[in-house]
Amino acid sequence: MVSGPSDIAPAVADPLALKILVAGGFGVGKTTLVGAVSEIRSLQTEERLTEAGRPVDDTSGVAAKRTTTVAMDFGRITISDALVLYLFGTPGQERFWFLWDELAQGAIGAVVLADTRRLADSFAAIDFFESRGLPFAVGVNCFDGATRYPPDAVRAALDLDPDIPVVLCDARVRESAREALVAVVEHALRRSAEARTAVT
Amino acid sequence: MTPGWFDEDAGPVVRPYAMTRGRTRASGEERLDLIALVTALIGGAEELPADVALPGGQGLAPEHAEILYRCRRASESVAELATGLDLPVGVVRVLISDLLETGLVRISRPIPAAQLPDENILREVIDGLRAL
Numbered sequence: 347m348v349s350g351p352s353d354i355a356p357a358v359a360d361p362l363a364l365k366i367l368v369a370g371g372f373g374v375g376k377t378t379l380v381g382a383v384s385e386i387r388s389l390q391t392e393e394r395l396t397e398a399g400r401p402v403d404d405t406s407g408v409a410a411k412r413t414t415t416v417a418m419d420f421g422r423i424t425i426s427d428a429l430v431l432y433l434f435g436t437p438g439q440e441r442f443w444f445l446w447d448e449l450a451q452g453a454i455g456a457v458v459l460a461d462t463r464r465l466a467d468s469f470a471a472i473d474f475f476e477s478r479g480l481p482f483a484v485g486v487n488c489f490d491g492a493t494r495y496p497p498d499a500v501r502a503a504l505d506l507d508p509d510i511p512v513v514l515c516d517a518r519v520r521e522s523a524r525e526a527l528v529a530v531v532e533h534a535l536r537r538s539a540e541a542r543t544a545v546t
Numbered sequence: 547m548t549p550g551w552f553d554e555d556a557g558p559v560v561r562p563y564a565m566t567r568g569r570t571r572a573s574g575e576e577r578l579d580l581i582a583l584v585t586a587l588i589g590g591a592e593e594l595p596a597d598v599a600l601p602g603g604q605g606l607a608p609e610h611a612e613i614l615y616r617c618r619r620a621s622e623s624v625a626e627l628a629t630g631l632d633l634p635v636g637v638v639r640v641l642i643s644d645l646l647e648t649g650l651v652r653i654s655r656p657i658p659a660a661q662l663p664d665e666n667i668l669r670e671v672i673d674g675l676r677a678l
């Protein structure tokens with residue numbers, strides 16, 4: 347076979363792949379937010395679960411295994427030839443934390459979406475990111491008909507550290523969804539700069 | 547058409563397992579990150595070399611070929627390949643590791659989790675998002 351120029355793999359370096367997670371309770375706007383800023387797809391993960399909802403290692407009998415498929419939102423934003431940002435939105439319930447553990451590895455940070463009518467639905471995600479030390483911002487999704495609260499009232503209700511950004515957003519609007527993502531990256535940047543000055 | 551013993555009606559659970567011959571785990575040590583980038587080492591060729599075989603001696607499944615086809619010009623992440631093939635991530639990981647062992651793909655792993663992305667990169671992400 348004679349190789350023409352088109353057969354030669356491009357000598358371009360692979361882009362750097364980064365990720366941001368989008369968390370929050372059911373119906374809080376995760377799918378909407380990912381879809382507003384990127385082409386959205388549904389990603390099927392297939393996990394072996396025990397009754398307790400934790401992944402297990404190989405067990406002898408097939409009967410002992412239970413395979414569950416969990417769908418998550420997945421989007422891609424091409425920042426440049428050298429940089430690709432992936433978004434993952436997954437269910438916020440604690441039984442999916444084994445998924446979060448993998449997703450949180452190496453992530454820039456997370457947006458935790460909150461609905462002021464049921465703030466408690468965001469507690470699990472906030473606890474998770476706080477305990478893992480992953481930078482996160484809270485996006486208060488302003489649903490029609492819900493009372494508007496100032497960000498500081500939400501901060502107090504969620505008992506957030508003063509440095510955690512709280513932004514009001516409408517997940518349906520691209521610019522607004524984008525600002526929630528920017529808030530997380532800016533927060534990660536500040537964290538990184540603080541860590542650097544603390545060391546030197 | 548391959549005279550396979552499964553068909554679409556067998557449903558999404560039987561099919562993936564048939565495709566990976568029952569394996570649920572990739573043979574490699576560590577599991578491939580969802581955002582690891584996969585690039586086919588077949589250049590821009592539209593056709594696969596006819597004599598390619600997997601480590602076990604079997605030929606490629608259509609899904610292996612589809613993975614190669616998708617990432618032959620530009621890399622795709624493990625997660626993108628899974629959504630593109632409409633298969634669970636676990637199955638796609640096994641297929642990719644087959645291709646890796648055969649030397650048909652190259653994997654570029656993301657920044658190690660312990661290492662924060664560089665501040666300049668974070669600034670680039672912010673600018674990139676603002677330009678959306």
Ligand SMILES: Nc1nc2c(ncn2[C@@H]2O[C@H](COP(=O)(O)OP(=O)(O)O)[C@@H](O)[C@H]2O)c(=O)[nH]1
Pocket residue numbers: 370371372373374375376377378379487488489490515516517518
């Ligand atoms: N008014 C308003 N509705 C929203 C907003 N975000 C999402 N929704 C709606 O809320 C519903 C649930 O959103 P969805 O993205 O599916 O939530 P998920 O379960 O977190 O993925 C959908 O009907 C959305 O159109 C928002 O910011 N404002």
Ligand SMILES: [Mg+2]
Pocket residue numbers: 376377378419
């Ligand atoms: Mg959803």
